[in-house]
Amino acid sequence: MAITSANQLELLQTAEAVAREKMIDPGLVVEAMEDSLARAAKSRYGSEMDIRVSIDRKTGKATFTRVRTVVEEEELENYQAEMTVETARQYLENPEVGDQYVEEVPPVEMGRIAAQSAKQVILQKIREAERDKQYEEFKxxxxxxxxxxxxxxxxxxxxxxxxxxxxxxxxxxxxxxxxxxxxxxxxxxxxxxxxxxxxxxxxxxxxAPEFMAELFKMEVPEIYEGVIEIKAVARDPGSRAKIGVVSYDTSIDPVGACVGMRGSRVQAVVNELQGEKIDIIPWNEDMPTFLVNALQPAEVSKVVLDEDAERIEVVVPDEQLSLAIGRRGQNVRLASQLTGLDIDILTEEEESKRRQAEFEERTKLFVDTLDLDEFFAQLLVAEGFTNLEEVAYVELDELTVIDGVDDDTANELQARARDYLDEQNRKALEAARELGATDSLIDFEGLSPQMVEALAKDDVKTLEDFATCADWELAGGWTTDNGERVKDDGILEPFGVDLAEAQNMVMTARIQLGWVDPAELEAEEAEGEEDETEEAQA
Structure with missing residues (x-):
């Protein structure tokens, strides 16, 4: 079959018909035809030739051209599609590498096999166009x-x-x-x-939790309009779910709006989710308060939040424990998903036993180290003292408020505490030196003798060793392993060093060693603050 004037317009008509049927751009079909004709021409003229076909979008005329690219002599590989600068002078004026010489070639006669191949190319291009259209539509x-x-x-x-x-x-x-x-x-x-x-x-x-959120957006106009926002969703699909909502209009109750008149709005969502029970909870920026709401219908006696560990401890009355946990742990699990915190639930009895154990442990500490009788040690603990450092270095007024403690007794208590701490420091320094700790580490400001000993036990013996530590190695942290949060113990974590303090100490050590230029560090911090300001303004 030859592309003659008799069937030139048929190309465009065919392209438009296919495009209408497949709902794609007619130009894509024409490009597919050009590719198929070019492939057929290559089978006629030689596969190594760079044959291109251009179909006029108005007349349907197909123009066949051969393209030859000018390359360096040492890069010449394909004589049919490339030529050197010297050869190109026969065809071009002042040729340069990268120029192309285009010459028109006669249209091809398409046999049955070539026509079938062209058809396959067109169909493939159309399929690709359909896929691209679908992707663009749904992405x-x-x-x-x-x-x-x-x-x-x-x-x-x-x-x-x-x-x-x-x-x-x-x-x-x-x-x-x-x-x-x-x-x-x-x-x-x-x-x-x-x-x-x-x-x-x-x-x-x-x-997906987002599916429930979108269903509420469809059923509750206030959510669609942005007056009410869904802040968090947690689901046990098909069984139970919790959703936290907040209203930006004080006159609108977010829970009531989501429930609807006689529960009509929430019931529409429940029916779509195969009867999934939904607890609608008012959102609160204060995480402990939000958690108390999230654990409903259980009553909560006390909440203790550990922000660094992203854990929260909840104390409930003994008879409320099973309700707080829920069947198979469902209630506490959904509350944990909703707040993004790990939740430990204790009964009042368990919490009382733990407090009693801590009280006895601190009492024993003061009895053993300060040579006090048990009653006097209990007075210190009851007054809020938890360690020897607090006793040794607090203002005298905080000790004399205790019944039976006058200035002389307070001074004696502090002297005993300081003597004990000095002896412990002396022993810790001796142990650290025996382990190989150097003066550069011992004299570093911010490290106590016990800290130096702990570092030396972990093979951190010089200031250089300390400067190479990561902040989390010193202060500890949390990592996620197979979806579970795992605790990483820090060398200085037992001494109350947090990530910010660890980072500051490591950076100070690097500055002292000359590894970091303080001026450059200040410039970077200033630049970071400017970026944050610009982002906030944007």
Whole structure:
């Protein structure tokens, strides 16, 4: 088949017809035709030639050209598609490397095999165009809900019709034991869209926390308008969920708005989620207060927050323990997901026993180290003293307020505490020196003798060793391993050194050693502050 004037317009007509059918750009179909014709021409003229085809978008005329590129003589590899500068002078005026010589060649006669090959190229290009169109259509819809029809089920995964294309609702993304028949219409959340060689893969979900949030946005106008915001969602799909909401209008109750008249709004979401029970909780910036709300319906007696460890300790009445934990730990698990904190739940009895154990431990410390009787030691503990340093260095007034303690007794207590601490420091320094600790480390400001001993035991014996430590190695921290938070113990953590203090000490050591220029450090900090200010203003 030759491309003659009789069928030139048919190319454009065919391109437009295919584009309308597949709902893609006609230009993409024409480009596919150009590629297919170029491939057919290469089979006629030689695969090593650079043959290109251009179809006029108005007349449909196909122009076949051969392109030869000018290259350096030593880089010449393909004589059919390349030529040297010397050879190019026969065709071009003042040729340079990179120039191209284009000459028109006669149209090809397309035989049956060439025509079939051209058809395959066109179909492939059209499929690619359809895939690109589908990807572009859905990539910006991630995080939204769509209504789809079920096509079939494969190994527990549900394949749905996206028109065009298909999406996958994996078995793990279905609620409970949901099952669907062909043609059923369901709501799904677009969780992810990926471009893959076999075409765009669109992953859907009905278990994602965001799915519930989007359902509430559809049912509660105040959320859609931004008056009420969903701050956190935690789900046990198909069973129970907790959702934290806050209102930016003091006249609107966020919980009541989400529940709706006689529970109509929340019930619509519950029905969509196969009867999943939903606790709607008022959000609070104060995390302990928010946690107390999140553990409802259980009552909470006391909350202790450890922000560094991202853990929170909750004390509940003995009879409320099972309610706070929930069936199979569901209530506390959802509250933990909602707050992003690890939660330890204690009964009042357990907390009382722990407090008693701490009281006895501190009492014994004062009895053993200060040579006090048990009653006097208990008075110190009851007054809030927890260690010898507090006794040794507090103002006398804080000791004399204790019944039976006058100035002479307070001075004697402090003298005993200081003598004991000095002796402990002397022993710690001796042990540190025996382990190999150098004066550069011992004399470093901020390190107590006990700290130096602990460092030496961990093979940190010089100021250079100390300067190479990471802040978390000294202060400790938390890492996530297989989804679980794991504690990393720090060398100086038992002495109350936090990450900020550790970072400051390490940087000071590096400055003393000349590893860091203080001027450069100040400049970097100033630049960082400027960047933060600009971001805040933006």
């Amino acid at each position: 910006d819809r991630v995080g939204t809900i769509i209504n789809v029809a079920v096509k079939r089920e494969e190994y527990g995964n549900v394949i749905v019709d996206l028109n065009p294309g298909e999406g996958v609702l994996r078995r793990t993304e279905k609620i409970g034991r949901e099952s669907y028949r062909n043609g059923d219409r369901i709501r799904v959340f677009i969780k992810d869209v990926r471009r893959e060689p076999r075409g765009p893969q669109i992953f859907l979900s009905r278990t």
